Amino acid sequence: MSRSVKGLTLAHFWVGFAAFVVAAILGAWQMWARSPLPAPAYSPDLYYLSVTAHGVSMAYVLPTFFIMGFGYFVAETALKRPLPGAPWAWGAFYVGILGVALAAGSVLLGQASVLYTFYPPLIGTVFFYVGLVLVVAASWVWCVLMILAMAGWKRENPGKNVPLAMFATVANAVMWLWTTVGVAAELVFQVIPAALGWTETIDVGLSRTLFSWTLHAIVYFWLIPAYIAFYTMAPEAAGGRLYSDTMGRLTFVLFLLYSLPVGLHHLFMDPEHATGFKFLQMFLTALVVIPTLLTVFTITASMEVAGRMRGGKGLLGWIRALPWDRPMVLATGLAFLMLFFGGGGGLINMSYGMNAMIHNTSWVTAHFHLIFGGTVVIMYFAIAYYIWPTLTGRDFASRRALTTQLWLWFVGMMVMTLPWHYLGLLGQWRRVAEFDYSNPIIAAWGPWVIVSFVGGAILLVSAVLFIVNLSSPYRQGATKAPDAVAYARPAHPAPYIRALNGFGMWNVVVLVLMVAAYGFPIAQFFIFDAPEAIVHRVNGGG
Amino acid sequence: MTQAHSDGRDALRAELRWAAIVGAAVALIVVAVVFAGVVLGINPPSNIEHIDPKTLHLSAEFTESNLGTRVDANGQVTVRVVTTQFSFIPSCMVVPAGQPVTLRFASPDVIHGILVTGTNVNTMVVPGYVAQVHTEFTETGDLLMPCQEYCGIGHSQMIATVRVVPAADFIPDAQGKVSCEPLR
Numbered sequence: 238m239s240r241s242v243k244g245l246t247l248a249h250f251w252v253g254f255a256a257f258v259v260a261a262i263l264g265a266w267q268m269w270a271r272s273p274l275p276a277p278a279y280s281p282d283l284y285y286l287s288v289t290a291h292g293v294s295m296a297y298v299l300p301t302f303f304i305m306g307f308g309y310f311v312a313e314t315a316l317k318r319p320l321p322g323a324p325w326a327w328g329a330f331y332v333g334i335l336g337v338a339l340a341a342g343s344v345l346l347g348q349a350s351v352l353y354t355f356y357p358p359l360i361g362t363v364f365f366y367v368g369l370v371l372v373v374a375a376s377w378v379w380c381v382l383m384i385l386a387m388a389g390w391k392r393e394n395p396g397k398n399v400p401l402a403m404f405a406t407v408a409n410a411v412m413w414l415w416t417t418v419g420v421a422a423e424l425v426f427q428v429i430p431a432a433l434g435w436t437e438t439i440d441v442g443l444s445r446t447l448f449s450w451t452l453h454a455i456v457y458f459w460l461i462p463a464y465i466a467f468y469t470m471a472p473e474a475a476g477g478r479l480y481s482d483t484m485g486r487l488t489f490v491l492f493l494l495y496s497l498p499v500g501l502h503h504l505f506m507d508p509e510h511a512t513g514f515k516f517l518q519m520f521l522t523a524l525v526v527i528p529t530l531l532t533v534f535t536i537t538a539s540m541e542v543a544g545r546m547r548g549g550k551g552l553l554g555w556i557r558a559l560p561w562d563r564p565m566v567l568a569t570g571l572a573f574l575m576l577f578f579g580g581g582g583g584l585i586n587m588s589y590g591m592n593a594m595i596h597n598t599s600w601v602t603a604h605f606h607l608i609f610g611g612t613v614v615i616m617y618f619a620i621a622y623y624i625w626p627t628l629t630g631r632d633f634a635s636r637r638a639l640t641t642q643l644w645l646w647f648v649g650m651m652v653m654t655l656p657w658h659y660l661g662l663l664g665q666w667r668r669v670a671e672f673d674y675s676n677p678i679i680a681a682w683g684p685w686v687i688v689s690f691v692g693g694a695i696l697l698v699s700a701v702l703f704i705v706n707l708s709s710p711y712r713q714g715a716t717k718a719p720d721a722v723a724y725a726r727p728a729h730p731a732p733y734i735r736a737l738n739g740f741g742m743w744n745v746v747v748l749v750l751m752v753a754a755y756g757f758p759i760a761q762f763f764i765f766d767a768p769e770a771i772v773h774r775v776n777g778g779g
Numbered sequence: 780m781t782q783a784h785s786d787g788r789d790a791l792r793a794e795l796r797w798a799a800i801v802g803a804a805v806a807l808i809v810v811a812v813v814f815a816g817v818v819l820g821i822n823p824p825s826n827i828e829h830i831d832p833k834t835l836h837l838s839a840e841f842t843e844s845n846l847g848t849r850v851d852a853n854g855q856v857t858v859r860v861v862t863t864q865f866s867f868i869p870s871c872m873v874v875p876a877g878q879p880v881t882l883r884f885a886s887p888d889v890i891h892g893i894l895v896t897g898t899n900v901n902t903m904v905v906p907g908y909v910a911q912v913h914t915e916f917t918e919t920g921d922l923l924m925p926c927q928e929y930c931g932i933g934h935s936q937m938i939a940t941v942r943v944v945p946a947a948d949f950i951p952d953a954q955g956k957v958s959c960e961p962l963r
Binding site: 281282285288350352356358359438440441442445480481484504505506507508509510511512515516519520523524526527530531534535538584588589590591592593594596597598663664666667668669670671672673676678679728729730765767768769770771773775 | 787790791793794797798801802804805808809811812815816819821822823824825826827828829830831832833864886888889890892894895896897898899900901902903904905906907908909910911922923925926927928929930931932933934935938
């Protein structure tokens, strides 16, 4: 592959991973602060500054930069043609860096302790929001480049299946364009005017609804690279074949359709929406189970193919025959285990009635740390390990260090999140800087909070080891690696189905679903004119 | 499950069989949720009732003298609470065990949310709206009612007490009010 795209991918990955390691340090400290053990440098101001920095880094910087870098890589290596508009990609990268610098500066100066989910009428400095808008704008450039790359390939290869990795990448780009409409509208029309002092009141129901538009689909934006690795890398790494290429295409189309019209399930406990639309979006949320379980089947079957090709016998003997010493195979197995627990918890979150039991408790924190921090991020590690030799031209010093790091991440995530689930059921609430352990109800939680803090410490060790591992090919004397990346081939040639090679028709379906699911819930704020709340400036009006 | 060397049609058949199982699982989940909502009446707070946060203290319902627990002429128990940075008014409320109770919350400033530990009582309190929860407390004792949504630097300090007393000890005064103080 070209030097230019190698550099582009590495630049994006390093920005994402730098933000990741900073956020891992902050996360461990936050758990210390919440535990019965006295944490160094603790103050509530610093705690919420830290939570904001942790959330912005993990939710916006790491995935956005990782996904952009990975997309550029896939566009060139899967399509086997030069990336169109590479100068635009570099331009977007620098715009994104400027955005991160503005947002990070605002947070570190204590001018934007509003958490990464904003919560207007709390309002921070305008530079924070403008920085994040720049990051989103950079990602829009990426979306356009991905769409152009696929369109160019299709012009040159009429009637052929778009390579699955690229089809999925463009599905993500298309989904992200839809996803960001909600938060962009909230920031541009409500939050930034308030931050600039142009408005003194905000319609909070509307802002929450617009944010919910983005809030669920953004998680699928983060998740799709993990699924790309499941479908196009894990079967190859295991020495097998992808069981069904068509099922992969269908899965990514279903993600595009059902990740968007479901955000109201984050607002089940909100007073500004009626039961009817909550019910409708709960139903659509349940449909997201379908692509998830289709993937579990297809990837398990692909792994079985590999295990049997390697001599595995019997009902489950193929599992043992898999090459678990390869990071991509190990990460896929661990990701599935975490998806099992995280997905099970998610079913309870989306159950319209049961949600009351766990809403805004540690259960929810546990859920998204397992799904995003667990399943998704462990696959980010695996992808980085899979393509790092191609990017750097050199191999890792030790494969064992890579699998050790993955195991530590899995163990740390389980030790941290299983107690959180339990504490959530007991009613431990979220976003607390410190608990009053002199209260007997809270005192009983103390030991479990300490256990989860130990999990957080293990995660921090794993995060540092990840960076050490990525640095090893840069050391002198590292062995040279081949300049190619292998994508999984399907077990059977996939038929060419036009609808599963483009998004024109699917965009119309998304539009219909979004109008049905969000049309009235948004329009109601303009029809009934809800009273607005007074803006509360967290930076003292500066 | 099929072998690696089987043809694509076998794979398709296996996928379809699995898809049918998945479809049935999703249908079962939805039926369970619909049953809980429609038959058991378990619904999240969704009353959509506007109230102006800027003039909350002037509203008839959420003036200070009307806050706390009140029993109306029909014997219906209603608790009214203002959630504000960074406290609840009142910070302690009395409710009877084993009787239907309606909780009503409003915020004059930012977003808050409440839950009551050990129960399913949970709602967001969004400025501009009255958040309403119907419930019945089953066990007596003091429960925690913290703010569960980030509302600013003092968020962690925002905790109230729900005192669940036996129905026999739940005695309203002449105005129909019950408060924590005389019970202490």
